[in-house]
Amino acid sequence: MNVVEPIRNKKDIKKIENILSKNKRDLLLFTLGTNCGLRISDIIALNISDVRNKSYITLIEQKTGKFKKIPINSKLKPMLEEYIIGKDSDAPLFQSVFQNRLDRFRAYHIIKDACRSAGLDERIGTHTLRKTFGYHHYQQFKDVALLQKIFNHSSPQITLRYIGIEQDQIDESYRNFIL
Numbered sequence: 001m002n003v004v005e006p007i008r009n010k011k012d013i014k015k016i017e018n019i020l021s022k023n024k025r026d027l028l029l030f031t032l033g034t035n036c037g038l039r040i041s042d043i044i045a046l047n048i049s050d051v052r053n054k055s056y057i058t059l060i061e062q063k064t065g066k067f068k069k070i071p072i073n074s075k076l077k078p079m080l081e082e083y084i085i086g087k088d089s090d091a092p093l094f095q096s097v098f099q100n101r102l103d104r105f106r107a108y109h110i111i112k113d114a115c116r117s118a119g120l121d122e123r124i125g126t127h128t129l130r131k132t133f134g135y136h137h138y139q140q141f142k143d144v145a146l147l148q149k150i151f152n153h154s155s156p157q158i159t160l161r162y163i164g165i166e167q168d169q170i171d172e173s174y175r176n177f178i179l
């Protein structure tokens with residue numbers, strides 16, 4: 001199993017958003033992932049009806065079977081409203097060019113290609129979106145217990161390692177330790 005990294009630099013996130021801005025679907029996929037912290041399997045399973053005229057995204061997580069309720073933030077709300085205009089409520093939120101539900105493989109390539117175009121060398125995958133959400137949520141609120149609950153992790157240590165904070169702290173201690 002390959003371990004992917006979060007996108008730690010907000011300027012890199014903006015670069016990726018700029019690259020993806022040519023395609024509303026791809027930009028929404030990226031933005032939804034980085035603003036909600038959902039797994040890609042839950043993101044691509046969403047239908048138009050799951051977001052139309054809603055303030056929350058509610059779902060049962062595919063991996064855990066647990067109920068999840070996520071507020072649609074002020075960045076996502078207008079993006080979703082514009083994106084779904086004229087679309088059938090029963091349709092998948094993310095469709096391929098063949099009008100099928102977007103699959104994980106295509107989502108991976110969308111994210112990987114955009115990150116590569118932005119010059120990111122990190123280990124990138126679909127899970128990068130979830131880890132990016134976690135990393136920046138932690139940086140803003142410094143509340144590992146809340147993030148642990150959001151991610152349904154069993155311990156704070158797992159959450160810190162998952163979002164790359166534990167390694168960042170170790171690296172910083174090495175850099176600042178000189179005999």
